[in-house]
Amino acid sequence: MSSTTASLLHFLSLLSLLSLFSPSYSTTDLQLLLNLKTSLQTPTTTNLFTSWQPTNSLCNFTGVTCNPNNQTTQLDLSNQQLTGSIPFDSICQLKSLEKLSLGHNSLHGPVTEDLKNCVKLNYLDLGNNFFSGPFPDISPLNRLTYLYLNSSGLSGTFPWDSLRNMTGLVVLSLGNNQFDKTLFPEVVVELVQLNWLYLSNCSIEGRIPKGIGNLTELVNLELSVNYISGEIPAEITKLKKLWQLELYRNSLTGKFPVGFGNLSNLEKFDGSKNFLVGDLSELRTLNKLVSLQLYNNGFSGEVPAEFGEFEKLVNLSLYQNQLTGVLPWTLGSKSDFNFIDASENLLTGGIPPEMCKQGKMTELLLLQNNLTGDVPMSYANCLSLTRFRVSNNSLSGVVPSGIWGLPNVGLIDLAMNQFEGPITSDIGNAKSLSQLLVFNNRLSGELPLEISKATALIAIDLSNNQFSGEIPSTVGELKLLNRLYLQENMFSGPIPETIANCVAFNDINMAHNSLTGEIPASIGSLPVLNSFNLSGNLLSGQIPVTFSSLKLSLLDLSNNQLTGPIPQFLSPEAYNGSFAGNSGLCSQNVKFFRRCSSDSGRSQGLWLIILGVAVVAILLLLSVSCVLYLKKGSGKGEDRSLKEDSWDLKSFHVLSFTEDEILDSIKQENLIGKGGSGNVYKVVLANGVELAVKHIWNSDSDGRKKTRSTTPMLTKRAGKSKEFDAEVETLSSIRHVNVVKLYCSITSEDSSLLVYEYMPNGSLWDRLHTCGKMALDWETRYEIAVGAAKGLEYLHHGCERPVIHRDVKSSNILLDELLKPRIADFGLAKIVNRNKSKDSSHVIAGTHGYIAPEYGYTYKVNEKSDVYSFGVVLVELVTGKRPIEPEYGDNKDIVNWVSTKLNSKESVLSIVDSTIPEVQREEAIKVLRIAILCTSRLPSTRPTMRRVVQMLEEAEPCKFIGIIISKVGGSKKEEVEDSDGDHA
Template sequence: MGARICQLLVVIFIQISITTGQNNDREVLQALKNYWQNTPPSWDDGSDPCGGSWDGIRCTNSRVTAITLSSMNLVGGLPGDIGGLTELQILDLSYNTGLTGSLTSQVGNLKKLTNLLLVGCGFTGPIPDSIGNLERLRYLSLNSNGFTGPIPASIGNLQNLYWLDLSANKLTGSLPVSNGSKPGLDMLTHAKHFHFGDNGLSGNIPPGLFNSNMTLIHLLFENNELTGSIPNTLGLVKSLEVVRLDRNGLSGIVPSNINNLINVTEMFLSNNRLTGVVPNLTGMSLLNYLDLSNNSFDPSVVPSWFTTLRALTTVKMQSTNLGGELPVDFFSIPQLQNVDLSDNRLNGTLSIGSNPSTQLQLVDLRTNQIASFTQRRQYSIELILVDNPLCMESGVTDKYCSLPTTTNASYSTPPNNCVPPSCSSGLVSSPNCQCAFPYMGSFFFKAPSFSSLGNYTIYASLQDQLMTFFRKANLPVDSVALKNPSRNLDDYLVINLEVYPSPGPSFNRTGIVGLGFALSNQTFKPTKDFNTYVFMSTNYDNFLPETSGGTSGTKHKSSNTGIIIGSAVGGSVLVVLLVLAAMYAFNQRKQVERTSQQTQPFAHWDQTSKSGDAPQLKGARAFTFEELKKYTNNFSETNNIGVGGYGMVYRGSLPNGQLIAIKRARQGSSQGGLEFKTEIELLSRVHHKNLVGLIGFCFDQGEQMLVYEYVVNGTLKDSLSGKSGIRLDWARRLKIALGAARGLQYLHDLADPPIIHRDVKTNNILLDERLVAKVADFGLSKPMSGANQTHITTQVKGTMGYMDPEYYMTQQLTEKSDVYSFGVVMLELITARKPIEKSRYIVREVKQAMDKNKELYGLQDVLDPTIGLSSQLKGLERFVDLALRCVEETGNQRPAMSEVVKELEGIMALGGFNPGTQSSSSTSASFETSGKDYDHPYSNDSLFAYSGGFMPPKLHPK
């Protein structure tokens, strides 16, 4: 009898678990629906998400196992609710640039996740350590976002990882390796792909990163700030096929055992500081593409292995100290296409021979010491011998002694034996001559085996590969077109792709989701001619009209076995369930009481009370939801002026005519309540004409909203970039700098208690109708509460490029941290350059360009051309001196903001400007931009996110 009871209880608990899980999944999906904008229309039909009608949702046994919503134009973020989908295996939100904010640490709860794909979104902030909990993960693609901070060492715990792509972010710090109990990347022995290019990673490449147990085939570290030597342990990873270490600061000799990598087909070591002898690559018989350019190798003659590597298509060794004569046999390598040996010491007589490669297109030998050329016949090869002795003789008119006219390769998939029709607006003629709306994007091939852009046969091959793949995958594709192949600054091969629907003229959402997943998940595998790629798509806005059934895709059957069991035993166990529910409620009561203050800080707020539960307000008004609804015309689309990861921003008008900006947190988010209350208390205490004023807030009907004064001319960043259309001459820039400095001085010296802003940047300095500067966004600010407090020890947050290095290293935040950030803003004011761009830091760039013995310190080449004539830049040298004092390495060497204000006033007086006024009347509201021509300043995420991130511009992949 006892055994039967136990069995019954097991069934009961299983049923409770199943039912709870199903209900929880539905609640999470409903929260995502409320949190995101532009979800598929099928999500609005009120049906069971696991009934098969919700586009992008796949379920098994009524539990959500896959969310695939690439290219859906979603707007929002990734809330912590996602952690409730404990059966989720695939999460693909790629190509939704409107998904912003930080990546929630709750993603670490998705223990069954195998594919996490967030390619080409707008996420910022650090990658959470909790990602190391996803032990089943095989594909991790976080590339082409704005992630900052270091690579989490916890990724080393992902023993099943096959694909790791963190490229094209803003990651910094060193490459983590294991040390005792600490995990590291060297533990990923089953991983095939390390893609870390286009970041700001620094430090040495640790020797412990590589070992003979690894099975890597692609190692991509290009365009970082790595230094030190190439470790000889690299030669242990004999599975490698592609090695990209180019555009770093690597030095020392290339390890001799690199020629152990006999499977390598592409090797890029260019644009480093490598020394010693040119590496011996004998034995790398599969090598197609070699680039060793722009290093400081010892002077040497052309290496003998040049002619032994018969698979070569491309050899680039510009500026590598090569001397001697080129062997004739070199040009007869069967697949050779492109040779660049310019800026070396090659000499003697050049002979291409009578039987060069039929694929050879370019031989660039400019700036060498070649004295003569044996031309045995006419070649179709583009040969460049400019700046060689044979071209410096008078009267020489040979074609190869002139630089060729640059022409871009032009290719577009031709029509398939048909006549292209004339299509109406927006529609495009497909290769099969059908008018349709194509799905469009670009391939970025990071290591193709060829360099020629004129080989149209190979593009036709890629087109055939794509069509074969799409057909086998049962995707609704009629045809594909490839267009405009080019090489970008990263030496990637870029090819535009257009995919046409079948039947036309439009794809449905199921078709787009399938295409996006196939390309973001690397399911499509091109031949090794093209090798590894990243695909970046554009939003697709031409979906087929939705039917009344709510879905245009295939329905997935879901097992309802658990529900049937529940119905069968429901009556007999009703009493037991009631008892369990009562026990659960009793146990949860105390926990709810403990957490209520965190989630609902105003829950017991009586606005007439003086208790600690109420926000301590000084001048901020509490609005009702209905009031703000009225002031924004029911939050209408016409009043929408921006979007951030935590909600929309609306323009409104108070009854007295005052314009306001309302930032509305997305409903369904329960996070940030206590922080919301804290920020209101902070902002209500500061009042200064150079600070954006908080008018009030709304915490009503489940809404969280902040109400600010409306600042019409947007951010200083927009004006410096030209986006706002406002021209900032030297006088205006000085006045803006002084206004922002006065605002920060008020925070440091006059606010009670003093406040450290912690995120000073041009995106957080707004300009009103008279271009008066107003410091905005106090989401990361910290008050100095103690009377004798000199610093605050706190987690490092802020924006890379503006962040105080001393604070970054010590976690000790001081008022001088704001001074450092303001110094970067000052340099941005005179250069209009981003603080960090292409791994170049504005502080370093200005210091290197400076020459105090020259007029304007010799900075003419780095100054913004729109700033004005040199004769008008009075006081610029003092301005630069002040900026560089602000960005000193240690805080005690920097001036206080009060000193900065005084010095800026002196600079303005020197130029004949009145520091007491903020702007002339000529800079009026005529500068106001309308509608949504630029992201509104209040859409900055950190007001709610507290992540230190910032709203990135629209993604344009490299």
Template sequence: MRLLLIALAIILAHAAQDPEVAGSEEVAALLGVKELLVDEFGHTNDWSASDSSPCSWTGIQCDDDGFVSALNLGGKSLNGSLSGLPLARLRHLVNISLEQNNLAGPLPPELSLLPRLRFLNISHNNFGYGFPANLSAIATLEVLDTYNNNFSGPLPPELGALQSIRHLHLGGSYFSGAIPPELGNLTTLRYLALSGNSLTGRIPPELGNLGELEELYLGYYNEFEGGIPREIGKLANLVRIDLGFCGLTGRIPAEIGNLSRLDSIFLQINNLSGPIPAEIGLLSALKSLDLSNNLLSGPIPDELAMLESIALVNLFRNRLSGSIPSFFGDLPNLEVLQLWANNLTGSIPPQLGQASLSLMTVDLSSNSLSGSIPDKICWGGALQVLILYGNQIGGALPESLGQCNTLVRVRLGHNQLTGGLPKNTLGLPNLRMLELLDNRMDGIIADAPVSAVELELLDLSQNRLRGSIPRAIGNLTNLKNLLLGDNRISGRIPASIGMLQQLSVLDASGNAISGEIPRSIGSCVRLSSVDLSRNQLVGAIPGELAQLKALDALNVSRNGLSGEIPRELEEAKALTSADFSYNRLFGPIPSQGQFGFFNESSFAGNLGLCGAPTARNCSVLASPRRKPRSARDRAVFGWLFGSMFLAALLVGCITVVLFPGGGKGSSCGRSRRRPWKLTAFQKLDFSAADILDCLSEDNVIGRGGSGTVYKAMMRSGELVAVKRLASCPVNSGKRSSGSRSSHDDFGFSAEVQTLGKIRHMNIVKLLGFCSNHETNLLVYEYMPNGSLGEVLHGVGTKACPVLDWETRYKVAVQAANGLCYLHHDCSPLIVHRDVKSNNILLDSNLRAHVADFGLAKLFQGSDKSESMSSVAGSYGYIAPEYAYTLKVNEKSDIYSFGVVLLELVTGRRPIEPGYGDEIDIVKWVRKMIQTKDGVLAILDPRMGSTDLLPLHEVMLVLRVALLCSSDQPAERPAMRDVVQMLYDVKPKVVGAKDHSSSRELSGSTRMSSGRLIDV
């Protein structure tokens, strides 16, 4: 009997080795796989039970004996779980590739029963739960890649038993706890990545035992204690080390100089301190060195001169001092040099650019550099980015810059440059940004050549430039921001300006420009801001300005303009700020549209204007065109005018004497005569006097209908934002009973009542306020990246970051959290009433903060509405029922937030001429998604190629946006539900955690990334 059993076992064993018998078993196993993994696109349709062998099926490979050796179903959009799959029956499997699918659930421990498995790739899925420790039993496993999943819990120490492992990537999950020191036993390991988790503890010195290791990635959202272990210096074969953004402290160990094969060191965004080790100069193979965003101090060591292979040097945002060593001009392979935001002094090495013919990026901004710009900085003909702003660099711009055809971005503002623009600067074929504001340039703006068709921002403001605006300005067909303010420019505005179809911001204020405003300006269909104030313009205000459907701000004050204010401007529904003051205008002031919201200061200094908001009655005031003045009348009028001028001059002199540091703007009543009081909502290290000293035109960073915003630096170095409200409060005197009477303190009471009592990480912080009973100043935390609207739409004078999809998603979640707090966690609840992208501010880390509560209302119950005396808010964001019924509740905010979400997805403004009959972005999106191109046609191309975007995420956010912007309030979700729906877009990234691979953030990508605010 025993002999019979042995014989039977031998027969079964041979049967298992028989390809025909094994083939039928493998067919059955694979059909079980097909049944449990949902394939919506039919990739596995050729898997059929009628086949005796699966070797020709999609994704299947067989070995020479006909057994299934590889299961490759990566990128097939499969759904389901591996639990219950009969994979263990495919005992000849060598390769399992399931990357880039939607698989979820736990990783089955049965995988350890595959005795020949060498390659397991399940990256970019949704696998979760703890990691099975018994995978360490697969003695043949060489590659294990689980990047970008949802695994949690500790890393199993048993992984240290993987005898053959060469490549181990466990990044991009939620692993916690310490790195097991047992990983130091993996003597065959060449690649180790644990980045993008939630690991803590110390980096184990046992990792120094990985003698074969070539690449090490431990950064990004891990939070290690202590510093870099000295044992890292034992990794003789290490080629790349990336420990960026993981909380490291202490010094960079000198032992790093032992790693002679290193070509990349990434230690950015930590708290490393002390000097840069001179031993780094021993790394002769080093190509990329990124030590940015740390606390490193001292000089840049001269030993770095030995890095002849170096291509990228990022040392920005540290505390480095001394001069820029001259050897940077001798490095033959240097491509990127970024030393900005340090304490560097001296001059730029004069030979910079001569030795390296590949120099592409130079950013030395925000230091204390002097001297001049090197003449041959573009000697190699590869320079694309030159950023030197915020220094003390003088002299003229090198003429060679006018021949540097590769230039894309030039930022040289806030220096002491002189002279004019080098010849052909405005003809450079690839130039997109030219920023030269706040220098001492006194040359003439040449008329030709002007042909930089890629130029988007031209900022020559705050200089002494002469001459006229080039007649060929219309050739800059892609120009979005034209900033020429505060120069000595004369002549006329050329009619060719009407050819600038992409122009969004036009600022030519504070010059000597004469002639009329050209009617062709009405052809600049995207214009949102026009400032022609403080010039010598004459003639009538062209009615063609009403054709600018996106026009938000118009300032033509302090000119010699005459005639009536065109009634066509009543149709400019997007107009929220207008200033016609101090001209020679006459006739009735338009009363319809947005004109009902402008106060008297917008029309001051025009004695011929009548009607609200002035006190002059149009039926009494004679029009200059109807009744010529007699000689006697003219004499009397001249005497009166002269007396008024002398009186105003006397008041102005007294004001300057009493308040020498109070800025350049006018104030209400006797505001400067009364003592100022600072009311603080937290401990502050500055006084009211410190704030008043900063209220100058040089510090203005924004103007709106409610007031002017200043950037103010306190004596301690702290930056704050100060909003000076545009009007006096109610108690300063009687006011006409106009439409703004309900809030004629310009939001002061609402802002203080709201922000003074609430605290939330996504709501801008009100630090305090200053008042002298007649003028009010609100003091906020400063947001260096401005508003979301500025970033998305390129408004303003500064360069704006390009927001990728991940950042836009985070901004959406953060802003939603702020509004949710107002609606659901405040008692009584708060309705913002002016939710828009310009009222969502971005801090230095691009985190979103809801701001500007000047129109906010407090409600006693969420089920109530309140009737307003007039519509308040911003055109394009106002909910339909609010505009029709004047009734407002929290659903009005939700509609506005839906518009903001549409801006994030499309990159477009709420109102654009291109929407045609659809009028606004909500109706336009609803129409476009029904077309042939569908959603793809509306996506902002700046987010990247649609092939690389997570389109399912974008579509889910778009769905939330359309729900929020429903016409019927009852169909809009509550803000609490909006937040949950946004979190559900990325269920594995609650709190908007970023799982960026350290590989993807390194190398060439990092070399071109630079600084967010300069992208």
């Protein structure tokens, strides 16, 4: 052997020896993980990938686990706010990978067939993401024991047969995906090792197979929100380890099978919204129950007395059944009882007195039964209560005074009973009370002054009682009060002037009392008053001329002692019968009333004189202003310095115009719109560019507008706030193609001008609903929907601080020359403050028909409230109908109307706008489905705007052929939180 050969062999031996002490992980694994990093994005606030550097050992990468041979065995990137698509072809080249966990992120795109190459996987979690398309056949993954695909955005036909060889599966979680309808897959009941089976809301139909009894290891079985029919099989009683059973919202029939009570470990059971019948006797031995929900079925018989002995029961929902007899008197006394809703049954007897014994009860809902007796005194000390509803029973006695002052209660509903006695001064402690409903009782006494301290009140209904005395002037301190119903009582004295301080008033009814004095003229200043009824009182004096500013759908002043002329602006056609029974009224043009004499018209003439004087004064002021304005040609220097001192221009883009060009264009002939905060003008610059200028009036400290003016058609006012500047500067940073561009602000001490780009095609409302509406084809409607959604998505998710629009509607979606949408009028002071909760904002905003339901009783809105309003806009686009139409019925809107049309494919297709061609109607229904998700009653079940955009993009016309019309519902976990249904 030559010396050269010997040296080479020695060198190779040395390399082999060194390899025994060197890291053995593959550079391929390192490169694959670094490639994965480039496919994903994380928020700047996370540091997930900080450790993912080429110079680091991959075993030190966050979320990566290695085996003793330094090979990647686990990749756990769940709950990391990740976005992007997953390169499954690369991941499955990690040859030792046993666990892949990517759940609870915002990942999108398809799940490709490359996944089947991850053959060593025993744990796979892709759940709670936004993937699209079908799930591939993964038959080779026969080592899987945990498979989580729930809420992952999947659709199409699920490959059930690929589970056949996965005999070791312990967890199978496929719920909340829009799979094609399929019969209950028999392969599932062959997986006898299953411990956790979650198949809710994934389009399963047919019967629950008898083979379900084979799954004796099951702890959790969830089959809710499907199309399952037939009876609950007797074999289910073999599942002795069951801890949770969810059968909610199916079409199950029949009684509980004999032996159902053998499920002795059952803690959570929900069989609500089915067609189950019979009594509840099989449940009397389930003494470990924590939550029992059986509402909206056909159960009859009595509530088992044993329920009163259950030591863990905290949640009981039995409403909308045919239950009779009394509730167990000891119900809730031995547990940390939290919630009961047994409304809409035939229950008798009294209210169990000890349900709040542990001081943890939040909601007591027993409305619409045949209950008798009084309200137990124990509930006056139940400080945890947030809802107290016992209306429409036969309850009687005096309401315990502490009930009125519960500090956390948001709704007190005692209506339609036989209660007596007063509302006590304790109500001043009810700081969270938003609705007080006690109509149709025998309550009496004066309304306490302390009611003004219940500052969260939105609705008060005291109608049809025996209240007396004067209406307290302190009512004017309830700034959020929207509805006040005092009719059919014995109130006397004057209507308090302070009522005009309640600027949110929409509906006032004081009919059939003994009110005296004149109608306060200040009521004419209520900006959103819609219905006003003072009929059947003893009111005198004249009808205030200030009513000319009101836009009322109902006005009833009949049967009083009013005198003088009926103002001409109150059209008798609009208010038919509103003035009858006032013999002192007269009119020059209303039939059935005597003609006004010169004396009776004297007051109206006095008003005309005052008006004439005011006009002369205004003309004099305008003349002086015009002189000053015309002087700028000869005294430019002096006048320009005055203008610079008075106006402050802040630009947010490069401007092609001057301040003077804008100021000079604010005149009557350029007026194109009016709003509650000011006027909108169209400005055409010398270079032909068109702008829209919104003129916003400020107010002084007492709310009255001043009249000092130095510029024609432009009144300056005092009190410009620093907050205005701060908010405009924040809004001015918005740069998005689907949000109207704000070029600049021009402000004085008294008013502000906001200069926007001009939208030549008006609003979406104009295009859909006005008399001169122009047809929009489906492709254009779809593009408008996507564009508007992207604008809102940017406001919610793309700004440094989320912007809550609070008035999303079709009239605030403007269209440019190419019919591309722009979100407009997202206004000021609507940005979530860093120093306050980001969950909600206490506001008075919105438009009837678009307002989310939670606003009606909490006045708390957040981004999900915008999502609801946008859902209404989507329904408009699909149906071509307005949010409020007479055909929907009383107190119903387009969302309620659509919900009645979802029974069949034919009825759904019938609500699509007739101008949309038949071949495109199924594409329109894809968008309607998204709209239904957006208008979910529970805010928590509505998608984010980011998700809405993704769903709309997936519903692009012609992208898919056909559509499956399926029930729409959020995950059962979220819906169970609203277990009191409509009673909340």
